[in-house]
Amino acid sequence: MAKLKDLKHSQEIIESYLQDDLDQELSPAELARHLRHVHKSDVDLFIDYVKQLSSESLGDVAIELPDHILKDVIEEISPEQLKDAIEELESDDATDLLQNIEDINEEKAQELFDSLDDEYQEDIKRLRRYDDEEAGAYMQTEVFVAKVEEKISDAIARLKQMKEEGEIENIYRLFVVDDYETLRFSIPLEDLITSDFSLTFKALVEKAPEDEYQPIFARDDDTIDSVIETVENYDLSVVPVIDYQGRLVGRITADDIHDIIQENATEQIYNLAGVNDEAEEENTLFEAGKSRAMWLFLNLFTAIVASLVIGIFDETIQAYVALAVLMPIVASMGGNAGTQTLTVTVRQLALGDIDFQNAKSTIVKEVSIAGINGVIFALVMGAIAFLWFHEAMLGVVIGLSMVINLLCAGLFGALIPLTLKRLDIDPAVGSTVLLTTVTDVVGFFSFLGLAQWILLG
Amino acid sequence: MAKLKDLKHSQEIIESYLQDDLDQELSPAELARHLRHVHKSDVDLFIDYVKQLSSESLGDVAIELPDHILKDVIEEISPEQLKDAIEELESDDATDLLQNIEDINEEKAQELFDSLDDEYQEDIKRLRRYDDEEAGAYMQTEVFVAKVEEKISDAIARLKQMKEEGEIENIYRLFVVDDYETLRFSIPLEDLITSDFSLTFKALVEKAPEDEYQPIFARDDDTIDSVIETVENYDLSVVPVIDYQGRLVGRITADDIHDIIQENATEQIYNLAGVNDEAEEENTLFEAGKSRAMWLFLNLFTAIVASLVIGIFDETIQAYVALAVLMPIVASMGGNAGTQTLTVTVRQLALGDIDFQNAKSTIVKEVSIAGINGVIFALVMGAIAFLWFHEAMLGVVIGLSMVINLLCAGLFGALIPLTLKRLDIDPAVGSTVLLTTVTDVVGFFSFLGLAQWILLG
Numbered sequence: 001m002a003k004l005k006d007l008k009h010s011q012e013i014i015e016s017y018l019q020d021d022l023d024q025e026l027s028p029a030e031l032a033r034h035l036r037h038v039h040k041s042d043v044d045l046f047i048d049y050v051k052q053l054s055s056e057s058l059g060d061v062a063i064e065l066p067d068h069i070l071k072d073v074i075e076e077i078s079p080e081q082l083k084d085a086i087e088e089l090e091s092d093d094a095t096d097l098l099q100n101i102e103d104i105n106e107e108k109a110q111e112l113f114d115s116l117d118d119e120y121q122e123d124i125k126r127l128r129r130y131d132d133e134e135a136g137a138y139m140q141t142e143v144f145v146a147k148v149e150e151k152i153s154d155a156i157a158r159l160k161q162m163k164e165e166g167e168i169e170n171i172y173r174l175f176v177v178d179d180y181e182t183l184r185f186s187i188p189l190e191d192l193i194t195s196d197f198s199l200t201f202k203a204l205v206e207k208a209p210e211d212e213y214q215p216i217f218a219r220d221d222d223t224i225d226s227v228i229e230t231v232e233n234y235d236l237s238v239v240p241v242i243d244y245q246g247r248l249v250g251r252i253t254a255d256d257i258h259d260i261i262q263e264n265a266t267e268q269i270y271n272l273a274g275v276n277d278e279a280e281e282e283n284t285l286f287e288a289g290k291s292r293a294m295w296l297f298l299n300l301f302t303a304i305v306a307s308l309v310i311g312i313f314d315e316t317i318q319a320y321v322a323l324a325v326l327m328p329i330v331a332s333m334g335g336n337a338g339t340q341t342l343t344v345t346v347r348q349l350a351l352g353d354i355d356f357q358n359a360k361s362t363i364v365k366e367v368s369i370a371g372i373n374g375v376i377f378a379l380v381m382g383a384i385a386f387l388w389f390h391e392a393m394l395g396v397v398i399g400l401s402m403v404i405n406l407l408c409a410g411l412f413g414a415l416i417p418l419t420l421k422r423l424d425i426d427p428a429v430g431s432t433v434l435l436t437t438v439t440d441v442v443g444f445f446s447f448l449g450l451a452q453w454i455l456l457g
Numbered sequence: 458m459a460k461l462k463d464l465k466h467s468q469e470i471i472e473s474y475l476q477d478d479l480d481q482e483l484s485p486a487e488l489a490r491h492l493r494h495v496h497k498s499d500v501d502l503f504i505d506y507v508k509q510l511s512s513e514s515l516g517d518v519a520i521e522l523p524d525h526i527l528k529d530v531i532e533e534i535s536p537e538q539l540k541d542a543i544e545e546l547e548s549d550d551a552t553d554l555l556q557n558i559e560d561i562n563e564e565k566a567q568e569l570f571d572s573l574d575d576e577y578q579e580d581i582k583r584l585r586r587y588d589d590e591e592a593g594a595y596m597q598t599e600v601f602v603a604k605v606e607e608k609i610s611d612a613i614a615r616l617k618q619m620k621e622e623g624e625i626e627n628i629y630r631l632f633v634v635d636d637y638e639t640l641r642f643s644i645p646l647e648d649l650i651t652s653d654f655s656l657t658f659k660a661l662v663e664k665a666p667e668d669e670y671q672p673i674f675a676r677d678d679d680t681i682d683s684v685i686e687t688v689e690n691y692d693l694s695v696v697p698v699i700d701y702q703g704r705l706v707g708r709i710t711a712d713d714i715h716d717i718i719q720e721n722a723t724e725q726i727y728n729l730a731g732v733n734d735e736a737e738e739e740n741t742l743f744e745a746g747k748s749r750a751m752w753l754f755l756n757l758f759t760a761i762v763a764s765l766v767i768g769i770f771d772e773t774i775q776a777y778v779a780l781a782v783l784m785p786i787v788a789s790m791g792g793n794a795g796t797q798t799l800t801v802t803v804r805q806l807a808l809g810d811i812d813f814q815n816a817k818s819t820i821v822k823e824v825s826i827a828g829i830n831g832v833i834f835a836l837v838m839g840a841i842a843f844l845w846f847h848e849a850m851l852g853v854v855i856g857l858s859m860v861i862n863l864l865c866a867g868l869f870g871a872l873i874p875l876t877l878k879r880l881d882i883d884p885a886v887g888s889t890v891l892l893t894t895v896t897d898v899v900g901f902f903s904f905l906g907l908a909q910w911i912l913l914g
Contacts (some may be wrong), residue, residue, distance in 0.1 A: 004697045006689045023470060023769060025668075025673060025691070027690035027691050028690075029689070030690060082833075087833075138665065144492045156650055156651060159647065159650070159651055160651035161846070163647065163648075163651060165464070169647075170647075170692070170694070171645075171646075171647040172629055172646075172647075172694060175480065187627075188627075188667060189627075189628075189629075189646040189647060189650055190616065190620065190629075190646060191620075192650060193613055193616070193646055193649060193650045194613060194616055194620060196619035199491070208595075211482075215481070216482060220471065228740060230485070230714070231712075231715070231716055233484035233486045233487055234482070234484050235484075235625070235627070235709055235710075235712035235715075236712070237629060237694050237712070245799070254694055254711040254712070255688075255692035255693070255694070255711070257688075257715065258688070258689055258692075258714065258715065258718065259689070261669075261715065261719060262689070262722075262808070265718070265719075265722030265725075266804055266808070268722075268726060269722070269725060269726050269729070269800055269803075269804050270731075270800060270801070272726070272730075272800070273729075273796045273797050273801075274793060274796070274797055274801070275797045275798035275800055277803055280801055285822060285825055285826060285829075288822075288826060289825075289826040289829055289830060292794070292797050292826060292830065293830050293834075294834060295793070296793060296794060296797075296830060296834060299789065299793045300786070300790060300834060300837065300838065303785060303789040303790065304784040304841070306785060306786075306789075307782050307783060307785060310781060310782045310785070311782045312776045314779075314781070314782060315862045316776060316780045317774070317776075317778055317781050321771045321772075321774055321781075324767060324769060324771070324774050324778075324781035324784075325764050325768045325779075327770070327785075328760060328766060328767070328784075328788065328897070328901075329757070329760040329761065329763075329764055331785065332756065332760040332763075332893075332897075333753060333756065333757060336731060336752070337749070337753060338729065338755060339473070339731070340730050340731055340732045340749050340752070340753075342729075342730070343705040343726055343727060343729070343730035343732055343738055344727070344732055346726075347723055347726050347727065349721070351723070354630060365739070365742060365745075368742055368746075369742060369745060369746040369749060372742075372746055373746060373749060373750050373753060376750060376865055377750075377757060380757065381757065384761070401651075414514045431779060434787075440785070440789075444785075
């Protein structure tokens with residue numbers, strides 16, 4: 001029922017959109033969402049709608065579609081229409097879309113690429129040379145640029161022409177380069193629009209306070225994470241990107257930074273829970289289920305390791321069944337305290353709030369908090385165990401093992417992500433499983449071991 | 458050692474900054490970070506540096522400081538210097554800073570507020586009337602605005618003057634209002650700079666394609682989350698904010714949206730792990746430790762509930778100690794599978810990818826994945842248990858309870874956040890504890906109950 005209502009609603013919106021009959025603007029993301037609803041119930045209708053999209057809309061929508069739907073698009077839409085759609089996109093988006101198509105059908109992607117304008121092919125080739133983590137992979141090559149000696153009015157006339165030809169949009173700053181294409185100045189449009197247009201850029205800069213137009217830039221081989229930090233620190237709307245020789249090669253705009261921040265956050269949250277963000281986005285039961293099962297297998301393995309530890313003490317448990325009742329508490333508290341530490345460390349590493357320079361003070365802080373909480377919960381749980389089973393030494397045993405396990409939780413909760421980061425592995429991936437292995441094993445071993453030694457020793 | 462090196466490095470940077478002697482620009486966020494390093498080791502030196510900051514820097518830095526450091530600033534810095542710093546800030550930041558000061562010292566905040574210009578007081582009063590979740594709370598009142606009948610050149614002359622007086626910065630768009638202050642058009646500077654300045658705005662708009670300058674806006678009582686969605690969907694650099702009568706009252710810029718996205722993500726990640734983001738930011742052991750202890754108390758309570766369930770079956774365990782060895786595996790697998798579902802649901806709710814309209818299909822999807830994985834792990838774990846303890850029926854018991862617990866994990870992993878959201882409670886807060894209570898109780902009860910019935914029955 002809900003599905004049917006969804007379909008009807010989406011159908012209406014898409015049809016109004018196609019007839020240019022909507023009261024409100026519809027963003028590509030929203031249009032893609034409605035098209036996905038239609039695809040779920042009626043693939044033919046979906047294709048029919050996609051065929052009616054303008055080149056511009058088709059490109060914008062295509063980059064929003066997950067692989068299994070994009071697959072239908074590239075099979076059913078003519079190569080000419082796809083080529084036009086790609087050419088309407090900015091170079092970074094065009095590169096991404098071609099990459100997505102290549103992941104589905106390499107041959108088709110090559111054909112499409114070959115059909116593009118030479119200049120466009122050059123841009124895409126250049127962008128594809130960058131690694132996924134590099135700033136260059138996220139930039140677009142379309143920039144509003146002027147020469148130092150040029151007159152402001154000439155640059156504005158050029159901007160007007162570029163805009164009329166649909167070559168460029170979302171301009172917030174003009175970048176000024178010298179004869180070697182080296183980036184020299186970065187001038188916000190708000191300063192340009194209030195300036196005397198008959199001046200050269202050189203004259204404009206000389207009239208301004210020193211360093212006023214000194215550009216804040218990124219290198220194309222900087223990590224995208226460091227670019228995000230720069231954008232956030234300086235509240236930028238756009239960052240120019242330069243190559244190793246200082247030449248302006250592109251720009252990254254704030255809306256791309258938004259998307260990366262959101263994606264990074266989703267990836268972190270998912271990875272901490274043993275979920276793969278890309279598999280989830282595929283939106284098919286099989287992909288999501290398979291990737292989750294792989295994590296659960298890893299977890300099963302570590303749970304069995306913990307059980308082996310319990311197995312060592314089976315006779316102790318048979319003699320004292322209260323131990324079986326209480327042992328999950330120690331493991332659970334360790335797991336939770338460790339997850340707190342782990343999560344804070346992973347997130348603060350990602351935000352740049354902690355690094356290797358202050359790793360030691362992070363560890364000291366985390367172990368201190370865990371130690372203090374360990375003592376508190378040792379006293380609380382010791383008292384509860386005593387009142388529950390009327391056995392003072394049982395309280396001592398659970399109290400001691402609580403302190404030991406929470407200290408380990410704090411230590412490894414901080415150490416695991418810091419070590420992974422040092423090894424250049426994403427500290428969010430797999431760290432939760434590693435941590436709970438430690439807290440389960442230490443929790444069971446310390447509790448049952450102390451019990452054997454103190455209660456039965 | 459690391460601390461000392463940190464201090465030295467920060468001292469050098471701050472001193473070069475104060476002498477205007479830095480090669481590179483230093484953002485307020487970075488300056489605040491170095492000042493925090495100094496504060497950690499030497500409060501007097503910290504105050505000494507802060508006193509030397511310009512009003513502009515002082516304001517920018519002050520909003521970046523955590524409460525316990527800001528406290529020292531407001532105690533040691535003269536009210537005049539603080540007033541100047543607040544007046545240098547944009548209205549939204551000024552409001553935030555005053556709020557932070559009020560949290561520390563209400564009287565001081567009132568004194569500072571009273572010392573501000575009347576116009577400034579009005580703006581702050583208006584912004585403070587908004588709820589934390591409302592768009593209005595995040596807007597600044599400084600906007601570049603023009604009347605429909607005005608000439609473009611007149612508006613640009615006004616912008617020039619406002620910029621010279623330091624009243625406004627980061628202008629990306631001009632907002633055009635009618636005689637009732639109603640927002641009519643939103644014109645990017647890139648279009649303005651390439652236009653004929655002798656035209657009126659009315660003439661400019663009439664020459665453009667229909668709807669070209671139709672504003673995408675937010676209402677001041679919209680939720681900030683919906684504003685974030687709008688900004689992302691339309692790749693905006695700035696959103697105008699209107700009141701219930703359609704009058705332009707302020708704007709929200711992309712850099713503020715960045716900060717909110719990051720903060721929301723941090724809050725979600727932390728809340729899922731039982732960590733309070735505000736307490737962690739305080740950066741004092743006591744605050745962070747206290748807030749974490751409160752979550753651990755809640756977890757202790759639920760762990761005890763799970764133990765009570767185990768306690769019901771103490772005789773069964775004594776008869777079959779293998780049950781004690783195996784039972785944590787069932788609980789652990791349920792907890793992990795449930796956390797996967799919970800995390801995906803929480804995050805997709807936050808990103809607007811799922812809502813109540815498609816809640817049912819989310820639940821169906823999650824239960825299906827959990828069910829399939831339940832069957833897989835039932836077979837795997839059943840076989841392992843059989844091989845380990847040479848008891849076929851033990852394999853059947855753990856297999857059945859695995860299916861039951863994973864189904865519950867999928868069901869409650871989706872239901873808990875959806876229900877919390879429906880009740881207008883943040884679905885990330887407390888949901889993990891609720892979920893693991895379910896998976897622990899169901900895990901232990903189904904496994905031990907089935908064992909009692911099948912093995913001993």
